[in-house]
Amino acid sequence: MDYVIEMLNIRKEFPGIVANDNINLQVEKGEIHALLGENGAGKSTLMNVLFGLYQPEKGEIRVNGKPVKITNPNIANDLGIGMVHQHFMLVDTFSVTENIILGSEPKKSGTVDIKKAEAEVQEISERYGLKVDPTAKIKDISVGMQQRVEILKTLYRGADILILDEPTAVLTPQEIHELIDIMRTLIKEGKSIILITHKLKEIMEVCDRCTVIRKGQGIGTVDVKETSTTELASLMVGREVSFRTEKTPAHPKEEILKISDLRVKDARGAEMVKGLHLDVKAGEIVGIAGVDGNGQSELIEAIAGLRKVESGSILLNKETITHFTPRKVTESGVAHIPQDRHKFGLVLDFPIGENMVLQNYYQKPYSSMGILNYKEIYKQANKLIEEYDVRTPSEHTPARALSGGNQQKAIIGREVDRSPDLLIAAQPTRGLDVGAIEFIHKKLIEERDKGKAVLLLSFELEEILNVSDRIAIMFDGQIVANVKPEDTTEQELGLLMAGSQVEKKAGES
Amino acid sequence: MLTNQRFINVLIPIISVILGLLAGAIIMLSFGYNPIEGYGALYEGAFGNSYFTGETIVKVAPLILSGIAVAFAFRTGLFNIGVEGQVFVGWLASVWVGISFEAPMIIHLPLAILSAGVAGALWGFVPGFLKAKFGVHEVIVSIMMNYIALHTCNALIRNVLTDRLDSTEPVADSASLSSQLFYEWTGSRLHWGAVVALALAFVMWFILEKTTKGYELRSVGFNQNASNYAGMNVNRNIVYSFLISGSFAGIAGAMQGLGTYGNMFVQSSFTNIGFDGIAVALLGGNTALGSVFGAFLFGTLKNGAGSMPLVANIPKELVDIIVALIIFFVASGYIIRWALTRVKREGK
Numbered sequence: 113m114d115y116v117i118e119m120l121n122i123r124k125e126f127p128g129i130v131a132n133d134n135i136n137l138q139v140e141k142g143e144i145h146a147l148l149g150e151n152g153a154g155k156s157t158l159m160n161v162l163f164g165l166y167q168p169e170k171g172e173i174r175v176n177g178k179p180v181k182i183t184n185p186n187i188a189n190d191l192g193i194g195m196v197h198q199h200f201m202l203v204d205t206f207s208v209t210e211n212i213i214l215g216s217e218p219k220k221s222g223t224v225d226i227k228k229a230e231a232e233v234q235e236i237s238e239r240y241g242l243k244v245d246p247t248a249k250i251k252d253i254s255v256g257m258q259q260r261v262e263i264l265k266t267l268y269r270g271a272d273i274l275i276l277d278e279p280t281a282v283l284t285p286q287e288i289h290e291l292i293d294i295m296r297t298l299i300k301e302g303k304s305i306i307l308i309t310h311k312l313k314e315i316m317e318v319c320d321r322c323t324v325i326r327k328g329q330g331i332g333t334v335d336v337k338e339t340s341t342t343e344l345a346s347l348m349v350g351r352e353v354s355f356r357t358e359k360t361p362a363h364p365k366e367e368i369l370k371i372s373d374l375r376v377k378d379a380r381g382a383e384m385v386k387g388l389h390l391d392v393k394a395g396e397i398v399g400i401a402g403v404d405g406n407g408q409s410e411l412i413e414a415i416a417g418l419r420k421v422e423s424g425s426i427l428l429n430k431e432t433i434t435h436f437t438p439r440k441v442t443e444s445g446v447a448h449i450p451q452d453r454h455k456f457g458l459v460l461d462f463p464i465g466e467n468m469v470l471q472n473y474y475q476k477p478y479s480s481m482g483i484l485n486y487k488e489i490y491k492q493a494n495k496l497i498e499e500y501d502v503r504t505p506s507e508h509t510p511a512r513a514l515s516g517g518n519q520q521k522a523i524i525g526r527e528v529d530r531s532p533d534l535l536i537a538a539q540p541t542r543g544l545d546v547g548a549i550e551f552i553h554k555k556l557i558e559e560r561d562k563g564k565a566v567l568l569l570s571f572e573l574e575e576i577l578n579v580s581d582r583i584a585i586m587f588d589g590q591i592v593a594n595v596k597p598e599d600t601t602e603q604e605l606g607l608l609m610a611g612s613q614v615e616k617k618a619g620e621s
Numbered sequence: 622m623l624t625n626q627r628f629i630n631v632l633i634p635i636i637s638v639i640l641g642l643l644a645g646a647i648i649m650l651s652f653g654y655n656p657i658e659g660y661g662a663l664y665e666g667a668f669g670n671s672y673f674t675g676e677t678i679v680k681v682a683p684l685i686l687s688g689i690a691v692a693f694a695f696r697t698g699l700f701n702i703g704v705e706g707q708v709f710v711g712w713l714a715s716v717w718v719g720i721s722f723e724a725p726m727i728i729h730l731p732l733a734i735l736s737a738g739v740a741g742a743l744w745g746f747v748p749g750f751l752k753a754k755f756g757v758h759e760v761i762v763s764i765m766m767n768y769i770a771l772h773t774c775n776a777l778i779r780n781v782l783t784d785r786l787d788s789t790e791p792v793a794d795s796a797s798l799s800s801q802l803f804y805e806w807t808g809s810r811l812h813w814g815a816v817v818a819l820a821l822a823f824v825m826w827f828i829l830e831k832t833t834k835g836y837e838l839r840s841v842g843f844n845q846n847a848s849n850y851a852g853m854n855v856n857r858n859i860v861y862s863f864l865i866s867g868s869f870a871g872i873a874g875a876m877q878g879l880g881t882y883g884n885m886f887v888q889s890s891f892t893n894i895g896f897d898g899i900a901v902a903l904l905g906g907n908t909a910l911g912s913v914f915g916a917f918l919f920g921t922l923k924n925g926a927g928s929m930p931l932v933a934n935i936p937k938e939l940v941d942i943i944v945a946l947i948i949f950f951v952a953s954g955y956i957i958r959w960a961l962t963r964v965k966r967e968g969k
């Protein structure tokens with residue numbers, strides 16, 4: 113068999129934890145090879161070893177049959193290995209082209225030949241069907257675009273083996289389809305791909321084989337044609353996982369959140385929320401469905417006090433919170449699981465323990481008279497780490513060193529534990545493994561059953577349909593329809609989200 | 622594993638100092654000077670007798686304070702390059718209070734030190750406020766504030782505190798940090814300032830690590846978006862940070878005004894206490910304890926190096942190169958950290 117990549121008996125330790133313990137991974141030429149495992153199983157670590165970012169304690173790596181030592185990413189590049197990281201590594205203020213060529217710029221008499229670079233980028237992007245605007249600034253383009261830039265970056269450096277670390281976690285369903293097409297084109301062009309994803313359906317759809325790791329140990333490799341999502345899930349978690357969320361019917365009570373005629377602008381001054389009406393009652397989960405960019409983020413940031421409200425009103429428990437600061441919003445009884453965990457959710461350089469009291473460090477018992485009480489802080493942290501199964505070597509570990517999914521679990525634990533009147537969950541299960549998703553969904557429903565209001569934003573229709581008691585469809589800055597999950601289908605939702613039948617449905621609700 | 626990490630943290634500065642000394646020795650050798658004699662002179666000049674030791678500590682005290690001033694702002698994500706100016710106004714304020722009246726020492730001395738802190742804080746307030754309110758970069762404003770401080774202080778000394786003289790009268794005994802006892806022991810200008818500096822280094826550590834304000838300041842320093850999300854007022858914290866940083870710097874000025882010199886005089890250029898504070902803070906990894914060690918190294922080298930031309934006949938220019946080399950090696954400690962983890966890995 114022709115393997116382009118062989119990783120044999122790889123062992124990688126971090127202080128207090130063995131992230132990879134005797135893992136084997138063999139990738140055939142021209143295949144899409146899935147890497148599956150729970151949050152913190154060691155997938156990113158293994159790929160960082162392959163990309164030369166970490167040095168393994170033990171084990172051998174072979175590229176095209178030849179044993180190699182990959183001591184830094186430049187060597188990986190030279191061997192034709194390229195990686196798109198779980199959290200992007202782009203320079204916000206640089207253009208697409210500048211980001212792509214960074215580190216291997218074409219030179220002309222000592223200066224960067226940006227025209228030539230742009231032409232080259234254009235050429236590669238056309239060849240692989242990765243449409244981008246070479247002159248746009250990173251901060252102005254969507255996450256899906258940024259990801260294409262990351263892929264182009266590896267292709268520009270001549271990569272033949274692409275590592276994609278959870279590329280679909282941050283994408284909308286539409287963008288995922290496009291990415292899948294791109295991956296197929298890449299394979300046709302003779303590339304090989306290692307794909308990390310928690311979405312079993314994607315593995316079934318595009319991958320040829322799948323290697324499963326559990327708690328740092330290799331469980332084995334299966335042929336995707338001969339397996340099922342249920343088998344994959346139980347291989348990965350080590351027990352049966354249910355995909356349908358069990359829940360009893362909701363008993364909505366009094367109105368907790370009432371938004372009337374809300375208008376909000378985005379950072380560039382364009383109106384994104386355009387006279388929106390929405391209410392959420394105690395004891396119900398309202399799911400917001402919509403194509404990304406229809407004002408969902410602005411809506412949530414406005415409720416949380418992070419974005420200025422132009423006009424309209426937001427009432428919480430019948431009291432206005434329209435122009436409250438984030439602190440006052442929190443104190444009024446709102447918790448918020450933010451969409452972007454690295455930008456808002458965590459102070460990555462703080463220990464994970466200190467991150468657990470980010471909103472209430474100034475309250476008893478975490479401090480008194482302005483003096484922090486670390487004993488209480490870490491007691492709370494340990495409680496949450498335990499309860500939400502945050503896998504970390506210790507509560508003193510910097511948040512940065514946790515795996516992406518465990519960072520997310522930590523944030524969810526912190527927000528849900530305050531048991532607020534209104535819980536805003538923006539893409540709460542982004543990057544979580546199936547077991548963790550099941551758990552988080554249970555938690556959201558538990559909050560609902562305690563009589564709290566839950567506002568769920570998700571781009572995964574399946575999640576919206578499974579968890580919500582009522583679905584509010586957002587299109588072009590407004591809620592255009594309210595539907596019950598049991599009365600609708602993914603197809604119908606898709607149509608509504610695209611803006612069709614707006615008249616009819618809006619009239620009904 | 623934790624003790625291992627701690628061990629490395631202690632080992633690195635030691636190795637860096639040794640490497641720096643070696644590099645300096647090579648320079649001396651290649652120019653035909655005896656490094657043993659050279660370093661002997663350096664040591665003698667720093668700690669050779671009680672006089673030199675006293676003078677070294679006199680140099681260290683304000684550096685501790687300017688170091689923690691820079692470090693404090695740095696931890697909040699701010700670059701306070703205006704420490705120099707804050708030292709000036711602190712110096713002037715302390716002397717002003719010191720010469721204006723007499724009062725029991727228990728009131729007068731703290732009041733003089735406090736006024737230095739307040740003056741420094743006010744000077745720091747300007748760049749902090751402009752940054753928070755209008756987004757003006759603090760470095761630009763700080764630099765301008767340095768020049769304003771220098772010339773304003775000179776003008777005030779000439780025209781307000783004295784009648785066209787170049788220096789003020791000495792501060793009253795009740796506002797003085799200097800000590801007859803130390804003078805009799807050492808013959809140097811050694812004063813109580815070092816104690817004040819150490820106490821304030823402790824205060825800095827306490828604020829940052831133990832208080833809710835410190836938690837906010839550190840959080841803002843690492844991630845402004847998350848801090849805002851968590852309900853902290855980012856802009857207000859920027860101003861606080863500059864106020865606290867500036868007050869440390871101002872009190873560094875009080876070390877000079879109430880201790881080392883006992884007055885203030887017209888100066889043609891900056892004292893460099895503030896600028897050296899940047900290096901001290903970086904050497905100390907922007908921590909309180911680190912800044913104390915950084916200031917100690919800096920003060921020792923500065924004071925000891927003064928003897929090298931006299932005792933070992935090494936030209937002053939070469940001495941400057943040697944001192945710079947040592948500091949360079951200490952500052953590049955992270956290279957050594959990298960090498961160490963490398964060696965550890967290979968060893969496994």
Ligand SMILES: Nc1ncnc2c1ncn2[C@@H]1O[C@H](COP(=O)(O)OP(=O)(O)OP(=O)(O)O)[C@@H](O)[C@H]1O
Nearest residue numbers: 126131151152153154155156157513514515516517
């Ligand atoms: N730089 C680091 N320092 C210390 N520990 C680390 C570091 N990086 C990862 N770890 C630990 O190694 C383990 C594996 O992490 P890794 O990021 O590989 O998980 P993952 O499988 O990619 O999970 P996820 O699906 O959540 O992204 C985790 O327990 C994590 O805490």
Ligand SMILES: [Mg+2]
Nearest residue numbers: 156198515516
């Ligand atoms: Mg990962």
